[in-house]
Amino acid sequence: MLALIRQDRDLRVDIVRGFALWAIFVNHTPGNWLGYITPRNYTLADATEAFVMLAGYAAGLAYGIVMDRQGWFFAASRVMGRVFTLYVAHIFLLVLFTAQVGFSAERLDAAAYLDELHLDPFATEPYRALLEALLLRYQPSFLNILPLYIVVLAMFALAMPLMRRPWLMLALSVGLWVCARAFDLTLPSWRGEDWFFNPLAWQLLFFIGCAIGYRPPGGAALSVPWRPWAGALCWLLLAAGAAMTVLIYFQWDFAEASLPAFAPFLAAIDKASLHPMRLLTMLALTYLIAHGIPRDAAWMRTRPALLLALLGQQALPVFCAGIGLSFAARLALEFSDGWAVQAVVNLVGAALLVGLAVLTAWYGAEKRAVRRPPPPLQAPATGDSR
Template identity: 35%
Template sequence: MAYQPHETAVPKPAVSLTSSGARELRLDLFRGLALWLIFIDHVSPDLLAWFTIRSYGFSDAAEIFIFISGYTAALVHGRAMLEAGFVIATARILRRVWQIYAAHVLLFAFLVAEVSYIAISLNRPFYAEEMTITDFLNQPGIAMVQALLLRYRPLNMDVLPLYIVLMAGLPLVLPMIRLAANVTLAISVALYAVTLRYDLHLTTYPNGFWSFNPFAWQLLFVLGAWCALGGARRLARFLSSPITLSVSFLYLLAAFFVTLTWYFPQLKYLIPHQLELWIYPIDKTDLDVLRLGHFLALAIIAIRFVPAGWPGLQSRWLWPMILCGQNSLEIFCLGVALSFTGYFILTEISAGLVLHVLAGLCGISIMSAAAWVLSWYKAYVDKRSMRGRCTRP
């Protein structure tokens, strides 16, 4: 009997490339989760934040949002670059950049109007100080120009300017990944390292720096694009390793213990002084290495326990979160606007935990309802467009 070698099991890609027209629902699910967490962190940073990941580790929802944004952008526009060419794909990317920019300007106008009305008409000037719009009230002309240049923005409006800059660089990143994917990722890592070493940054008006340094946060965006265009497939064996999973769990456990010392100072003596000097400060602005490692550990565990084709993706209970992820730009803007409204109401009535939870649930319900309406409208427009094509002679 002839010898037949045993077949070696090849692990499936951690995050698979979808066929044209299909959606990777896991990306929508986790981006929707990130939008919900961002809203909760903003509407009730003191109480409801205990229900978000930032209270149990080094990273938060921002890392999830930026990584998935890089992944989905590369997946959509990378395919367009292959099918329609560089010029058409670049035009589509720039159109998306314009949409994000327009959404940012509209959100800025709405938020400034809302806070200004409360601060002036209701005689609550401390809200203007908290939301950092005092400079706008003092010099509206200059502040508006600086806002259009992305150098001035109220509190909680830092993600969209970062997203705009990263998307604007995508026409350069996509061809580089197609030509030399690993070299592109290495260049991104090098820029991140240089940023940490030499403090590269962008300034804001009237003083200070970008809360999300694009020179550092570009690493997560490029990493997402790299994974979308083949990187995840190349890492499949590594990500499926039990050792990788164990190390990820241990890192999350260590991070959880460190965060406990922030809320229970009596535990601080358990952390060696030299270790404290090494890990602090854990800087969000420049995407500290510990934050990056924490996000990667979360991602490794997430793709292990939520594999492709996971039945829960069809659950009616998760569908609102998925719909929010599928309409991320609109829902993000709505969440920021709702978060200040909720924060103002909760502050004025000195609400307790029950009302904070109720406000969080109401905001998430409004976001989910808006996402459903947007999805219904898009499906309706697509259906009408399809009918129009079929009836043409």
């Protein structure tokens, strides 16, 4: 299994992404005790911010090389091929998740599942709901991350040449983020609800990742040097964010009663349009991890770290499987949420995610092996042999 992990890349990226995928599975399982130790409980950023930013990093690194070698048009076509793959994966996940929840709601006489997960349109207007889902204008709960990824990746296909001028690319991205927040700009949806993740705002995290990941030929990658005062400021920001997270999610009544002037600011820290505090939190975490963890740290070659790296390297299938497994885990925990069921749900869920990552990594390795041309046959030597 460990031989399937590509260790010739920055394992910090893969490990963080693998941890984010595991956290998404845990956080999407109501009643899971492990949800209390995931980052969403002590930072203003969570696994989604990490997932989007690292997706941008991977895109800038991989497709930037293709663009520099074979031109923008070829690289953009590769990006749009990936967009199509993501779209197919989203539709497959939508069908599977809808069938899973609908069957459970019928068998367990729990129609509340449909309402809670915003799948009730399939009961009232199934044909219209399917059409709007295909157009990405209707997104049930838990099925809104891939549409965000699809849109920002399509935007990236057009903006790829700007990676050669990273500060201009970031300035334009910041401008779009500001306009999206200031003027409430978003993409249209079916029932008048805004996108849960507004792509016009969240693209900023993606393009920050692109700027960091791109390696210009003959030049240096974009980087922010370490400064002790900047590190201290990041830790201060994270500490303030932890306090605000506790107030928002665990002590809201206290915040409203005792901090009436500050409570409106806390209430305005939205996720849909990437509030500045969530953005700054993610940037602070990135700065500290990039400078605080060496690329060749020995612990990243240990088995637990490499398992997370394996999940991160097979992000798409692991993410899709995690969504389906999270609802199955929810059903199990609603039957019994004792420690034994908690242990089984989390161990089995993690084992299945790792098993799927192993399978997809093995299949990918086999495909790459088939593509390699066989070595040329050597002509037999002629002449006398003595």
